Every structure is written in C-alpha cells, then in structure tokens.
Amino acid sequence: MPVLGLAALCLSATVAEPKEDTNAKIKAVYLYNFSKYVEWPEDWKSGSFVVTVIGNNSSLLSELGKMAQKMVGAQQISVKSVSSVSSLDHSHIVFIPLESSGMLNEVINKVRGSSTLIVTEKQGLARQGSAINFIIKDNKQAFEINKSNAERYKLKINSNLMKLGTLVE
C-alpha cells in the first residue's frame, strides 16, 4: 500500500487533555448565587462582601477570584482563604471544603453571634450546623438547606432557593 509522507503528519496533530476544574467553577457560581438568594441584616450590607474559604483549595480560589469582580448589591466582593479557623475574620460566607469538614464546629464557635452563612460539602453537615451543604445528586452538584441553621445567624433564605435545594432539619 503506497503511503507516502503521511505518517509523520499523522502524529503531529494535537488533542486537548482534560485540565480545567469544572466542579470548582460550578461551586463558585453557586456561592455567588447564594449571595443573591440570602438576605443579610442591614448592618451587614456595607463594606466588602467577604467570602472566606477554609483551607487552600487553589482551583476554587482561582474561580472565586473571577467572582470577586462582581458585586453583591452595592458591596464589592472580597475573597479570602484561611488555613486555620483562628484566622477567620468577619465573613458573609464561610465555605468549608470537604477536606476541611472537620473544622465545622470550630467555625460555628468562631462565628457565633454574627451573620455568617456557613456552607459545607460533606454528607450530613447541614444537620450539624451548616446552613447550606453541597451534595451530589445524580452525578450533579446540588445542595441541602437547613433553614433553622440560617435563621440562627439572622439570615433570610429566599423561597426560590428553598425550592431548588433539598430541605433538611
């Protein structure tokens, strides 16, 4: 079979390899949406809107960096990451990634009395103190809402968000 000059060309074509963190993007969009569907008390509606991530989840932080270009009402978004709960400061949202789930109680103690939306991503944590817990449902990112846990921090959850999430008590 005459095949001239094709082999070298055949090997030169490029194909993409998977490299982008789609899950981080989806979580970041969710977190931004939570800021729109949750109402903070009036005294939390000035200054920066602070989102703090516990731990150093680089993909998520990179995505949240893009979110920081947005506004929540009149508030500029500020994204922070802390490696220990002792460094946790005034935050509108605290996200505790799966690998930092063990810090939930520490976070609860730290933010007691403030209006912080605690978001977690481990099965059962909505029953253990978080207001919103990311879950996987049918291979998709979904979330649970514990309304009581939100109200404990003087946060009002929009009914539309309640409809889209799974309610737990």
Place this chain on the structure above:
Amino acid sequence: MNKCNKMRTMFRKHLFFLLLVLCTGLANAQLDKLRLAYQYTQPDKNNLDSARILVDAASKHSETMNDPQTWYVRGYIYRELFKRQSLADKKPSFLEESYRSCKRSIELDTAAEMKENNLKILRSVSASANNTFAEEMDTVHYRVSLECLELQKKLVKYLRPSANIDSLQAYYFGFMGSYFQGVYEKNPKKNTAFLSLAEDAYNKVLIAEPSNVSANYNMGIIYYNQAVSLIMNKLDYDFDLSTLNEIQDEALVWFKKSLPYMEKAYQLNPRRKETLIGLSGIYYSLHDNDKSQQFKKLSEDLDADKK
C-alpha cells in the same frame, strides 16, 4: 537520422507509444490523434488541454474506444494533467479519470501486454492521491483530501485486493479527525464546524476499527471537552440557579457520552497515560471522586514506573 529513425528512438523511450505503432488494427487517422495527444504532453509542446481533447475524442470514437492503448494514453494524460496543477487548484477528478482509464485499458488488454505499464501509472496515481490527501488537509481544501481518500480506497482495492481497507480507512480518517480536532481546539468559537467533522472522522475510524485506541480516546476527549467548554465558557456568574442546573444537565450528557469511549481506550491500553488522565477527569466531573483518584493514582504509578 531520417524521420523514421527519429520516431523509433522516441518509441524506445516510451513503451506505450511503441505499442501504438505495433497495433496494426487501428485506423491511421485515429492513431495519429493518439500520437499527437501524446506529443502534446511532452515538455516542448506542453499542451495538455489539447492532448486531453484528442484523447477524449479517441476514447469515444468507435475505432479506438475499445483499444487498450487509447485508455492507457488517456490514463497517462489525465495523470499528467493532475501533476501539472498547482497545489491550490488540484482536481482529484483528473486522478479519478486516470484510474478509470487505466482500469479500462487493463480490461480491454486481454493479452496483458500493457498491464504492467498501466499498473505503473495506477501506482503513481495512488501515490499522488495519498500525498494530495495530506497536502490538501487544511481548513479550506479538506474536501479535496476527502475525494483523494475515496479514490485511494478504490485504488488500493484494485491494486491489492487482499489489502485491509478497514485499516486503510481507519488510518486516513484518524489523521483527518486529529487534524480537525486540532483546528477546533485552536479556536473553538471560530472553528465550531470542525468539531463535528472530527467527530464524523473518528466515527468512521471506529466503524472500520472499533478497537482503535486513539480514535476511542479522541472521541472521549471531544465529548469531554464539549462538557468542559459548556461549564467553563458558557456558564456565567450572572446566571440564576435554574440556568446553572440546566447547564449542568447538558454537561452531564456530554460527560456520560465521553465515558464509554475513554473506558474502551483504557481497556485496549491500560498503560496509556493520556487515557488515565482523561478517565480521572471524567470521573471527577461526574463527582465520582473514588474512581477519579483511582485513575489519578494509576497515572502517577505509571510515571513512577518510568523513573
């Protein structure tokens, strides 16, 4: 040297012309036309258009249409017509005509006196089809490549009846798929159409060779990248949660479509690093972290083995 000797010298150089002379059954006028047609192909005349008119006429004339020499000359002239075209203006139809003519010549040549010469042209046509397939593979001329491929399949079938056409098809379409995929990946927004061309090419590879590792992997990557692109490029922070949900659903379809191809590529070659990375990525996107980590570890183990 008299005129007759000059002719003899020229005939010795060109076998087919010698054959023309040997053929006594041809009417002189038609024979002259064939001679003239050949002469027009020579560098000093270089008038292929006239050669084509003459040989086409001969191929339709009752006195020459059933003569193998007519078709041999025609095959030769059409190959020359193709060869003298610029790359930007290549017409595979000339190669097709050359192929049809030589084939016809062989059919008519019951004594097989011209068979080897016809085959020589056919092999040259096959090489031209192959080279043109590769040369014309760009975003503008790729249809020419496709025509060359179709012709090449016929030629290979004819020249080597025992050749594995499926393997040939897989080889060419694999090349084509990689090229189209590369074009798409360079500029997905501008080159959207090339993605379906790549998908189509890989499908043809897989029809011919279901166990082709690269085609399975690339098919998996095409679908995987579709899903990734939806999430990374289409999903905007300003979208509401319902839209986010819809995009997740759409991406999920692509991820799930990607998985069996990547799994197949893995079954066929479990030690191919790209496939392991691909599977880790797909399972990660499907939120199956255990499997994602399992394939990630296999990929890392592979690296460790190489050290």
